[in-house]
Amino acid sequence: MADAPQRKAGLWRYLSAAFTFRWNLLFFGSAMAAAMLLPNPDIVIPIVAAGELAYLSALSSMPRFQAAIDAKVHARGKSSGPDPEGQRDAQLRLHELLVGLDPERRNRFVRLRARCVEMQRIADAVRGDTHDASGAAEDLRAPALDRLLWMFLRLLLSQQAVERFLRATDVKALEQSLTALRQKQADAQARADERILRSVTDAIATAELRTTNHQKARSNHEFITLELDRIEQKIHALTEMAISHQDPDQLSVQVDAVAEGMQQTEATIRELQSITGLGVDVATTPRILGADPTEMVRS
Numbered sequence: 001m002a003d004a005p006q007r008k009a010g011l012w013r014y015l016s017a018a019f020t021f022r023w024n025l026l027f028f029g030s031a032m033a034a035a036m037l038l039p040n041p042d043i044v045i046p047i048v049a050a051g052e053l054a055y056l057s058a059l060s061s062m063p064r065f066q067a068a069i070d071a072k073v074h075a076r077g078k079s080s081g082p083d084p085e086g087q088r089d090a091q092l093r094l095h096e097l098l099v100g101l102d103p104e105r106r107n108r109f110v111r112l113r114a115r116c117v118e119m120q121r122i123a124d125a126v127r128g129d130t131h132d133a134s135g136a137a138e139d140l141r142a143p144a145l146d147r148l149l150w151m152f153l154r155l156l157l158s159q160q161a162v163e164r165f166l167r168a169t170d171v172k173a174l175e176q177s178l179t180a181l182r183q184k185q186a187d188a189q190a191r192a193d194e195r196i197l198r199s200v201t202d203a204i205a206t207a208e209l210r211t212t213n214h215q216k217a218r219s220n221h222e223f224i225t226l227e228l229d230r231i232e233q234k235i236h237a238l239t240e241m242a243i244s245h246q247d248p249d250q251l252s253v254q255v256d257a258v259a260e261g262m263q264q265t266e267a268t269i270r271e272l273q274s275i276t277g278l279g280v281d282v283a284t285t286p287r288i289l290g291a292d293p294t295e296m297v298r299s
Helices: 013-019 022-037 043-061 063-080 084-100 105-130 136-168 171-191 192-245 248-260 263-271 293-297
Strands: none
Touching: 013 022, 013 043, 013 063, 022 043, 084 136, 084 171, 105 136, 105 192, 136 192, 136 263, 171 192, 192 263
């Protein structure tokens, strides 16, 4: 289930974040100190203050800046008030899905997760002294990446279930049966046998419905296969960006944007719940980057 839409952080948080930005504090503090050393500080200080107000107003009104602060507040809100029972259910669901996958698909998921972890480690090493020791940047990215990995895992299970459905349906036999039924329908019409005609007509409708279901399943399978490749490449791209991207807020906005833009994929997963056995999804996305799924499978 997709997370609830993020609430706006509010003007005060935008202004506070803009003011406490380290480069603003450096420049503003330096400008004020220099102004006080001048012969006429009563003239220069108001000018510096006016420039600061103009900066705060401009930055706090930028949509991209607001989106970054909204994402940060949203992530911190989730980390500061976890739902132990919900997280426990989510981790159990993660375990069930991993166990339900065939080895090839399970290994594909584990490799993708391992790639994310490795890219994060490389990004931390590249940033070196610029790494945020508080862990805020990591806390900001992990939930959105967990959502993408969670969707990827559910798509793998959906793909597996659809393939089983397709293998269980003999299309040629279904087509032959439909041809035979239509011939019987024509014969019954020629004899004006209403009883046989009603029975055969109903059987034809059922066979046509099965044919339609099979065609839709094939279409879903094609869509799921393409989505798996697309999401996998998106995750690779986003984690690799962390190595060269110096602004964790902007990176987090992009990760969140990708995670939020998966409505069609979520709709397909819900549509296939009856044959995948997914049932009603847990409200909480399980921790994936922060836990080792391979250990959960072995437990």
